[in-house]
Amino acid sequence: MPRSKNSLAKWEASRDLGAELLQSVTEMCEGTSARETQVPLPAPAEIRSRSGLSQASFARLLGVSARTLQQWEQGRRQPTGAARTVLRISARHPEVLQELAQEA
Helix, strand or coil: CCCCHHHHHHHHHHCCHHHHHHHHHHHHHHCCCCCCCCCCCCHHHHHHHHHCCCHHHHHHHHCCCHHHHHHHHCCCCCCCHHHHHHHHHHHHCHHHHHHHHHHC
16 A cells, blocks of 8 residues: 655655665674565576586587577577487486586
């Protein structure tokens, strides 16, 4: 519910910005916060993250350029065809990518 101008002015006048700032810094140092925002990763980024491989290594195993992988991970482009199939396999069996990385 929006506040009226009068109630907003009273609220602003009653605030202690120094205390609010100090409380925020204390919460950050303690690792606590009033809210936490979770940003979901695009599927290619999550799959690569679970594999434990760098972008360069993961891209090399998929047979794509690192730039293409970055585009997928940033959600600018979507993998197609064989790349999408390999990503699905990688999501279900990340150990396969690790084995391939060790062989390379």
